[in-house]
Amino acid sequence: MKTTVFVSRKIPRAGIDILEEAGMAVEVNPEDRVLTAEELMVGCRGKDGLLCLLTDTIDRAFLKKMSQLKGIANMAVGYNNIDVNAAAERGIPVSNTPGVLTEAAADLTWALLVATARRLSEAERYLRAGEFTGWGPLLFLGGDLPGRTLGIIGAGRIGTAVGVRSQGFRMKIIYTDPNRNMVLEEELDGRRVELDTLLAQSDFITLHVPLTEETRHLIGSRELRRMKKTAYLINTSRGPVVDEEALVEALQSGEIAGAGLDVFEKEPHIHPGLLSLPSAVLLPHIGSATIETRTRMAEMAARNLVAMMKGERPPDCVNL
Numbered sequence: 499m500k501t502t503v504f505v506s507r508k509i510p511r512a513g514i515d516i517l518e519e520a521g522m523a524v525e526v527n528p529e530d531r532v533l534t535a536e537e538l539m540v541g542c543r544g545k546d547g548l549l550c551l552l553t554d555t556i557d558r559a560f561l562k563k564m565s566q567l568k569g570i571a572n573m574a575v576g577y578n579n580i581d582v583n584a585a586a587e588r589g590i591p592v593s594n595t596p597g598v599l600t601e602a603a604a605d606l607t608w609a610l611l612v613a614t615a616r617r618l619s620e621a622e623r624y625l626r627a628g629e630f631t632g633w634g635p636l637l638f639l640g641g642d643l644p645g646r647t648l649g650i651i652g653a654g655r656i657g658t659a660v661g662v663r664s665q666g667f668r669m670k671i672i673y674t675d676p677n678r679n680m681v682l683e684e685e686l687d688g689r690r691v692e693l694d695t696l697l698a699q700s701d702f703i704t705l706h707v708p709l710t711e712e713t714r715h716l717i718g719s720r721e722l723r724r725m726k727k728t729a730y731l732i733n734t735s736r737g738p739v740v741d742e743e744a745l746v747e748a749l750q751s752g753e754i755a756g757a758g759l760d761v762f763e764k765e766p767h768i769h770p771g772l773l774s775l776p777s778a779v780l781l782p783h784i785g786s787a788t789i790e791t792r793t794r795m796a797e798m799a800a801r802n803l804v805a806m807m808k809g810e811r812p813p814d815c816v817n818l
């Protein structure tokens with residue numbers, strides 16, 4: 499009997515090849531859309547393994563019904579979409595894809611930060627609308643980067659890579675993290691501070707924490723009020739780390755200068771307040787979206803799943 503695995507959405511071919519070369523019968527969601535909970539269960543029924551995405555909710559109820567699964571490989575570094583403890587209780591290993599998307603995520607964060615400071619989306623919309631009638635001394639004035647302070651909340655792999663990018667722009671770095679980060683401190687002259695200090699001193703705040711119960715709404719109205727009126731908030735981590743309602747209010751009332759967001763609280767729903775705010779640059783969760791990175795993520799998820807199907811501990815296990 500062949501090992502059977504379900505892949506919840508079309509992914510780069512390289513990942514499927516790894517599964518097939520390992521002798522598995524692979525079924526891929528034929529439609530290029532997120533499956534409903536019911537459809538996902540139908541797809542997984544009787545399968546030995548699942549390769550899923552951050553858009554699939556794998557909760558306790560799902561795991562109870564799909565307890566035949568011998569492994570779940572998430573094609574993402576964040577795994578807040580999976581109840582990994584409930585999976586562990588059932589002896590089901592879960593893996594993620596750390597490391598391979600660090601540079602792509604940091605690049606996108608940096609692009610979003612610059613786009614937000616220099617009002618790129620607003621300026622392009624203006625040009626496309628035919629409103630550009632010539633250079634203007636006060637046209638789309640934004641904020642400078644050199645000499646400004648970058649506050650990194652969450653100094654893991656991606657937060658560190660963002661810090662590295664800031665050096666080309668001669669920015670100062672402060673950060674918060676449960677652990678000290680020697681790259682930021684020793685190579686980039688960064689300083690570890692308390693969250694309130696970071697909020698008060700930063701000109702740009704960038705979020706790189708995983709979404710957990712502790713980090714949900716880490717940035718809410720209290721934190722936004724502590725930020726400088728001239729400061730920008732950048733989020734490429736997970737939407738619920740920011741209280742979106744509070745952010746809309748802060749942007750509307752001018753409590754902060756702008757926000758660059760690649761992630762949202764209730765994706766794919768976007769708060770209508772954000773859509774109508776010119777000071778918000780909004781992207782459709784494309785942090786890791788490069789051909790090379792998504793290929794590496796698919797390969798890594800597939801290799802983890804192959805290990806789990808052989809009864810081995812996957813190289814990137816997050817729960818057992």
Ligand code: GLV
Pocket residue numbers: 552573574575576577599735785786
């Ligand atoms: C993307 O958001 C990821 O977690 O990989």
